[in-house]
Amino acid sequence: MVVWTEFERTTIQDIFSKMNYDIVGQQALARCLIVYPWTQRYFGNFGNMYNAAAIMGNPMVAAHGKVVLHGLDKAVKNMDNIKAAYAELSVLHSEKLHVDPDNFRLLGDCLTIVVAAQLGAAFTPEVQAAFQKFLAVVFSSLRRQYH
Amino acid sequence: MSLTAKDKDVVKAFWGKISSKADAIGQEALGRMLTVYPQTKIYFAHWPDCSLGSAQVKKHGKTVMGAITDAVGKMDDLIGGLSSLSDLHATTLQVDPENFKILSHNILVTLAVHFPADFTAEVHVAVDKFLAALSAALADKYR
Numbered sequence: 001m002v003v004w005t006e007f008e009r010t011t012i013q014d015i016f017s018k019m020n021y022d023i024v025g026q027q028a029l030a031r032c033l034i035v036y037p038w039t040q041r042y043f044g045n046f047g048n049m050y051n052a053a054a055i056m057g058n059p060m061v062a063a064h065g066k067v068v069l070h071g072l073d074k075a076v077k078n079m080d081n082i083k084a085a086y087a088e089l090s091v092l093h094s095e096k097l098h099v100d101p102d103n104f105r106l107l108g109d110c111l112t113i114v115v116a117a118q119l120g121a122a123f124t125p126e127v128q129a130a131f132q133k134f135l136a137v138v139f140s141s142l143r144r145q146y147h
Numbered sequence: 148m149s150l151t152a153k154d155k156d157v158v159k160a161f162w163g164k165i166s167s168k169a170d171a172i173g174q175e176a177l178g179r180m181l182t183v184y185p186q187t188k189i190y191f192a193h194w195p196d197c198s199l200g201s202a203q204v205k206k207h208g209k210t211v212m213g214a215i216t217d218a219v220g221k222m223d224d225l226i227g228g229l230s231s232l233s234d235l236h237a238t239t240l241q242v243d244p245e246n247f248k249i250l251s252h253n254i255l256v257t258l259a260v261h262f263p264a265d266f267t268a269e270v271h272v273a274v275d276k277f278l279a280a281l282s283a284a285l286a287d288k289y290r
Contacts, residue, residue, distance in 0.1 A: 034268040035275055052269045109252060113271065116256045117263035125182035125199055128256060132183055 002137050004079055011130040015115065016076045024118065025065030028111040030055050036106045042099060068107070075138045083141045090145035101146060104139040111135070150273075150280055155222045157273035162219045164265055165258070172257050173212025174205045179253040187246055211250075218281050225284035233288040244289065247282035254278065 004012075033040050034052045043049070046060040055061055071089065078085040093099045112132060116123045123131075150158075165172065178199030180187050194203040214232060221228030236242050255275065258266045266274075 031268045031271060035272040052267075052272075056268065109255075113255055113259045113266075116259040117266065120260055120263065123256075123260055125179045128179060129183040 002080075002082070007126070008130040008133065009079060011127050012076060012079065012134050015119075015127075015131060016073070019069075019115075019118075021069045022062070022066050024111070024114055025067070025069035026062040027065070027114045028107065029065035029068060030058070030061050031110040031114060032107045033061065035110060036103075039103055039106060042097065042103075072138065075134070075141075079134075082137050083144060086138070086141035087145060090142050093142055094146040101139070101143040104142055108132075108135040108139060148276055148279065150222055150276055154273040154276055157270055158219060158222065158277045161265065161270050161274065162216065165262060166216065168261065169212045169216055170205075170209040172208075172254070172261065173210075173215075174208030175199065175260075176250065176254040176257045177208040177211060178204050179256060180250050183253065184249050187249060190240070190242060190246075215254075215278075215281065218284075219277075222277065222280075225280055226287050229281070229284040230288070233285050236285055237288040237290075244282065244286040247285060248279075251275070251278035251282060 033043070033049060033055050040046075040049055043060070043064070046058060046064075048054045048058060049061070074085050074089070075082045093101075112128070112135070115131065116128070119127070181191070181197045181204070182199065188197050191197055191203070191207075194201070196203060198204065218225060218229060226233075255266075255271065255278075258274070
């Protein structure tokens with residue numbers, strides 16, 4: 001059972017309530033595809049991803065980034081039972097999408113950096129710790145149904 | 148994942164922009180690492196205070212970032228250039244090389260916080276590759 005402090009709960013709710021999902025989703029996914037180009041393997045039908053500019057301007061990347069970020073909503077709203085909330089998504093990522101779970105960490109790192117750039121000095125070490133703990137729980141739950 | 152000529156140019160250009168704040172970046176990256184990854188504190192058990200504002204973190208952050216800035220000028224031969232630092236980390240400090248990735252991540256976060264416009268995805272990938280190559284060079288003498 002994950003134990004959240006008051007600070008951690010408030011921090012996570014705060015970050016996500018103020019977040020522009022369209023922008024952050026697109027930025028995080030695009031950055032992941034640029035910084036870790038092997039992640040492009042999962043998006044063969046996304047069209048032009050030949051360079052950073054193409055990826056940044058790609059509308060399918062933007063649309064999918066939004067989908068992924070809204071997927072995190074489930075965890076934000078069910079912080080006390082992320083494991084259960086993500087059971088189906090975990091099966092999806094394993095059985096249907098065949099995503100190497102290491103990629104969750106890569107996307108998570110890019111998301112952390114995008115959020116850090118947005119929040120600036122407000123992204124203190126303590127806020128970073130809460131955010132990264134939240135992502136770690138999400139990724140562990142997403143990995144749970146892999147076999 | 149070796150550094151291309153373009154990677155080196157991008158890293159040098161970006162470092163030119165951040166060099167005046169290098170000490171503060173080093174301090175903050177180290178402070179973030181010690182807070183977000185508390186297991187890294189084991190290497191600093193002799194410090195009275197591992198928080199971001201402590202004198203030890205400030206001084207050591209400056210030392211570490213100074214060495215990294217130095218390495219920007221040695222990108223054509225990181226293994227050779229970092230040989231004695233690798234000896235130090237391998238035999239005296241015995242830092243588990245996994246921690247180099249952790250510190251690198253916190254350097255990237257700090258850069259994003261302070262240079263949101265300049266730390267584009269293209270700069271991010273070049274700096275990430277540089278830090279990875281630096282980490283490999285630092286681990287070169289381990290065994």
